[in-house]
Amino acid sequence: MLGGGGLVAANVYASATEGWGDGSGTNGTGQVLSAGMATIDCPDVGSRLTAVPDAARPDVDRELALLDRQTAEAYHRLQQSGQTGAADSGSVEDTIVNPLKEQRAAAIGRIADAIDRAGERPQGLDALAACTLRPGGAGTGAGAQSSAAPTQSAQPGGAGQGGNGPVVSDYADITSVPPEAANPPQQSGASRGSFASDCGVNANGLRNSDNVIVAPGVSNGAHHFHDYVGNQGNSAFASDDDLAKAGTSCVDQGDRSTYYWPVLRLQNGTQERDAGSPGGGTEGNAGQIVTPKQVTLTFVGNPRDKVTAMPRFLRIITGDAKAFVNGPGNANASWSCTGYENRQLKDKYPLCPPGSDVVRTFKFQSCWDGRNIDSANHRTHVAFTAPDGSCPAGFQAIPQLVQRIVYDVKAPSLQDGGRTAPLFAVDSFPEQLHKPVTDHGDFINVFDEDLMRQMVDCINSGRTCGPDGGDSGTTASPTASSGSGATAAPGSGTTQQPGDTATPTSAPAPSTAQPSEEPRTDATTTPDRTTTPDRHTTAPDDGSGSTKQDHTTKRDHTTKQDRSTPPAPPTPTSAPTRSGAAQPQPSRSASAQATPAGYVPPAAAQPQAQGTQGGLAETGAHLWPAALGTLLALSGLIMLLRARRLRY
Structure with missing residues (x-):
């Protein structure tokens, strides 16, 4: 017995x-893994290209997307070698690292040739071809590189449903984080108002793994899925003309801007319909996608100066999707919990107390160079303010977009690797291991000019304005009781620091101090994207592997949405087979409306039990x-x- x-x-x-x-979050023996996993560390070529001639942009964008695909494929081979026990240093160098260097050298050479044909050949790109193998546990930053063999974390059962993170060390108790310092006081010329746009929470599930800013014209250019709110014409093939004509989920139809960010997933053993698709499960982005509980989009002013209007089709990326290997220089992730938003985490996911929700906050760059709506590396045309709120020389203050995204998810049970309460993490490039420091947000301004003028007037006059031109009629006091220049939060009846969003909790607002950035000169003029020949658009991905192209149909997006109920999701059509490689695209009229290329789950679809194991x-x-x-x-x-x- x-x-x-x-x-x-x-x-x-x-x-x-x-x-x-x-x-599992364990190593197969019940021991929870807290160390990092081995990964491929490749220099980011795109961030080094500060000037690319207009004529070379399409070729350069295509080759940059190819570099990302090569890295993702190499990381996948590294995972497979770890699972078969063949991941010793010599074999990894011979079968993964060295072939990757050769592939990258060829792509980088084509980038240099394309720029040379249209202007001056860039120097020093050849040195960016070599990648290194970062062993498990290596820290963030360019200095943590080694050719050592993978640690135990590269073996089967690493962590996370996709096998590439997250791990226990990616989480921190929010109550142990010290509160942030108070905001700097506002000056007499400050723009103290705020303007909010209500664009929903993506209840209709508009998602895809494209990135029209970084990889235009390339399917699966992001290698991870994004949530989209606002503009409903988002795909890698959408021109400015397409975005201008598309519908919007925003209450005020004058805001057709596109707001997007990596989806958040629960690592709970279920599989979404993208489980077998590039950008989804095949690239380590697995688990149940969580629809946000709340999304607030607020534009705020500058603590020193008045703001000027954003140019139409201005593109801004905040954060760095490759910060785990690039280092934290451009990282701008901010994680917290409702009730604790005066405490912010930059490189950890928060463990929230019972009754508190997870909060992601993105504070975008709020200084513009006055000339370009984009730049070669998508960064040098905009900048963060200095701690005192001033813009770099030659830049002017624009409304600062602050995105606040709330999720109703429980704190993971770290003691059992997330079995009792699942781990959660954002989608990422596969080699970035779902690290929270890689979180990022993207924005394309497609405000009507009249509505943009209303926004600027509202902010500069110190009022709080909302959707449909709503105006609270209140004017922010320049002498708030805190002495730091707090302003009235939209609809909250409380005070709000410049650069913060309205918070439905009683927690103190977080600091508005942004990471400073050295002023850089970018004389590159962005091509007029409205004249870019449009390409065919892929249909929503239903995982079937079939392909369908639509060159003729147009969708009517002019009717204002009924905000009383979430919009019904469209019926999914056959999915394309996405290779991630750039393909020659047939031209068509720029006025033709692009069908959104998004993963759109049907209303009755529910995540299914993972069938591979367990x-x-x-x-x-x-x-x-x-x-x-x-x-x-x-x-x-x-x-x-x-x-x-x-x-x-």
Whole structure:
């Protein structure tokens, strides 16, 4: 009886600590892994290109997207080598790192040739071809590079449902984070107002793995899925003309801007319909996508000066999707919890107390060079303010977009690798391991000019304005009781620091101090994207692998949405087979409306149980020792009872 009972207990315990596929958070022995995993560290070529001639932009964008695909494929081979036990230093160098260098050298050469044909050949790009293998546990930054063999974290059962993160060390208790310092006081010429736009929470599930800013014309250019609110024409192939004609989820139809960010997923063993698609499960972005509980989009002023209007189609990226290997120089992630938003995490996911929700905040650059709506590296045409609120020389203050995204998710159970309460993480490039420091947000300004003028007037006059031109009629006091120049938060009746969003909790608002950035000169003129030949647009991905192209149909986006109920999701059509490689695209009229290329789940679709591992048959196969133990225990009990009867 004792032996059988012990066998049952041991088997049940072992089964409880086993992982489900690549997402257990354990190493297969019940030990929770807290170290990082090995990854591929490649220099970011795109960030080094501060000037690219207009004629070379399409070729350069295509080759930059190819570099990302090459890195993703190399990381996948690294994962496979770790799972087969072949990940020793020599074999990884020969089979993964060196071939990747050759592929990158060829692509970088084509980038240099394209720029040379249209202008001056860039120097020093050849040195960016070599990549290194970063072992598990290496820190963030360019200095943490090594060719050592992968650690145990590269072995099966690393962490996260996709096998590439997150890990336990990616989380921190928000209550242990010290409060941030107070905001600097506002000057007499400050622009103290705010303007809010209500664009919903993406209840209709408009998502894809494109990035029209960084990889225009390339399917799966992001290698991870984005949530979109606002403009409904988002795809890699959307021209400015397409965006201008598309519908919007915003209450005020004058805001057709596109706001997007990586989706947040629960690593709970379920699979979304993108589980077999590039950008989704095939690239380590697995688990249940969480729709935000709340999204607030607020434009605020400058603590020193009045703001000027944003140019139409201005593109801004805040944060760095490759910050884990690039280093934190351009990182701008900010994580917190409702009720604790005076405490912010930059490189950790928050563990929130019961009753508190997870909050992601993006504070965008608010200084513009006055000339360009984009730049070659998508950064040098805009800048952050200095700590005192001043813009770099030659830049002017524009309204600062502050995105606040709230999720109703529980704190993960780290002690069992997320089995009781699942881990959560943002989508990322596969080699970035779902690190919170890689979080980022993207914005394209497609405000009507009249509505933009209203925004600027509202902010500069110190009022709080909302959707549909709503105006609270209040004027912010230049002498708030805190002495720091706090302004009235939209609709809250409380005070708000410049650069912060309205918060429905009573927590102190976080600091508005932005990371300073050295002023850089970018004389590159952005090409007129409205005249870019449009390309065919892929249909929503339903995981079927079939392909459908629509060159003729147009969708009517002019009717204002009924905000009383979430819009009904469109019926999914056949999905394209996405390779991630740039393909020659047929030209069509720039006025033709692009169909959004997004993963749109049907209303009745529910996440399904992960079928690769942890299924009923596999569970039964693993529990045979428990069955044997039960049989032994019952046999022992019967023998004991018979012995007692014989004795008496």
